[in-house]
Amino acid sequence: MTQYIPQMEPLITDADAVAVSDYMKSGGWLTEFRHTRLFEQTIAEYTGARFCATAPNGTLALFLALAACGVGRDDEVIVPSLTMAASATAAILAGAKVVFADIDADSLCLDFGLAEQAISARTKAVIFVSLNGRCPRGIDGFVARCRSRGIKVVEDAAQSLGSFTGGRHLGTLGDCGCFSFSSQKLVTTGQGGAVVTNDEDLNGKIGLLRDFGRTEGGADHYLSVGWNLKFTDLQAVIGIEQMRRLPELVARKRRIFELYREQLAGVAAVEIPRTDLTSVTPWFVDVLVDEDAKRPLMKHLHEHGVGSRLMYPALHREPAFATAGSFPVAETKSARGLWLPSSLRLEPADVARICALIRDFFAK
Numbered sequence: 001m002t003q004y005i006p007q008m009e010p011l012i013t014d015a016d017a018v019a020v021s022d023y024m025k026s027g028g029w030l031t032e033f034r035h036t037r038l039f040e041q042t043i044a045e046y047t048g049a050r051f052c053a054t055a056p057n058g059t060l061a062l063f064l065a066l067a068a069c070g071v072g073r074d075d076e077v078i079v080p081s082l083t084m085a086a087s088a089t090a091a092i093l094a095g096a097k098v099v100f101a102d103i104d105a106d107s108l109c110l111d112f113g114l115a116e117q118a119i120s121a122r123t124k125a126v127i128f129v130s131l132n133g134r135c136p137r138g139i140d141g142f143v144a145r146c147r148s149r150g151i152k153v154v155e156d157a158a159q160s161l162g163s164f165t166g167g168r169h170l171g172t173l174g175d176c177g178c179f180s181f182s183s184q185k186l187v188t189t190g191q192g193g194a195v196v197t198n199d200e201d202l203n204g205k206i207g208l209l210r211d212f213g214r215t216e217g218g219a220d221h222y223l224s225v226g227w228n229l230k231f232t233d234l235q236a237v238i239g240i241e242q243m244r245r246l247p248e249l250v251a252r253k254r255r256i257f258e259l260y261r262e263q264l265a266g267v268a269a270v271e272i273p274r275t276d277l278t279s280v281t282p283w284f285v286d287v288l289v290d291e292d293a294k295r296p297l298m299k300h301l302h303e304h305g306v307g308s309r310l311m312y313p314a315l316h317r318e319p320a321f322a323t324a325g326s327f328p329v330a331e332t333k334s335a336r337g338l339w340l341p342s343s344l345r346l347e348p349a350d351v352a353r354i355c356a357l358i359r360d361f362f363a364k
Helices: 014-025 034-047 058-068 086-093 112-117 139-148 200-209 233-244 246-263 291-303 328-336 348-363
Strands: 051-055 076-080 097-101 123-129 152-156 176-180 193-197 285-288 337-340
Touching: 014 233, 034 051, 034 193, 034 233, 051 058, 051 200, 058 086, 058 123, 058 152, 058 176, 058 193, 058 200, 076 086, 086 097, 086 123, 097 112, 112 139, 123 139, 139 152, 193 200, 233 246, 246 285, 246 348, 291 328, 291 337, 291 348, 328 337
Parallel strands: 076 097, 076 123, 123 152, 152 176
Antiparallel strands: 051 193, 176 193, 285 337
């Protein structure tokens, strides 16, 4: 029987298991300590950031970044409508009101011009989401214009580990950048997140906020209100091991995406967003098809042993975030968007099988 190909699954190796076993035998205390600091250092070195602080997950990493940037009650945070809900819920958790903006049709990321039009006297921050590792042109100018108006730019780079623009790693372009290490990410610790920044003052605030507002563990002197948003050394052990393999993982992800692009090139009904694989490491393989064909295609794939997943909905139309306004690009791309199998476990033969099924579907 042909094995079912899931849309996504983590890649955990024997080396990860050995690293965890060695740590457990060493008498480690599991909670964050030296391995967490080493994991943070590894992330900072890879991304080129001065500082890195881990968090329990990517959502709380975003919350930490926003809170450190001073976002609070009655503030507004601009968020692209096409993104994972965490981009918006982190702003709400910080006490702010979410203001949506439409996306750029080419990159599927925030439309900078429309974001600037959405700025008001209450705007405290903008969350720039580098969706699937992409970044539109003009990011530097946008960040500079925001800073000139006293507005912070927090990058939601949860899907962008291994992706660059202009030689700089995504997540290092704004005031803070946030990563996720959930089970579907390029590097996974099950759950987990991190905030990177080049701003020493912001890093100091993040350090306080993530550990009850105290300067060091075991010293119960509180300089500010904070939370328990620490990591664990057990997760860090896995993260360190996977970061060692990151160049290999990046190359593999890019090759998988390229194989899809090559084998679907002749299918007029399938559009693959423009992706520069010399700098972008796509998280998922995303395609755009006619809205009427999307669910029948998913059904066809599933019946032949292949999983897929709908792209994010436009958040402004979701009950939890319902907002008046016109965001036509986010609506159109969401309606057409589909994620194909994207696991690092995929072999060329798997991609060939998936693409053959897609070609057969549209040939009917």
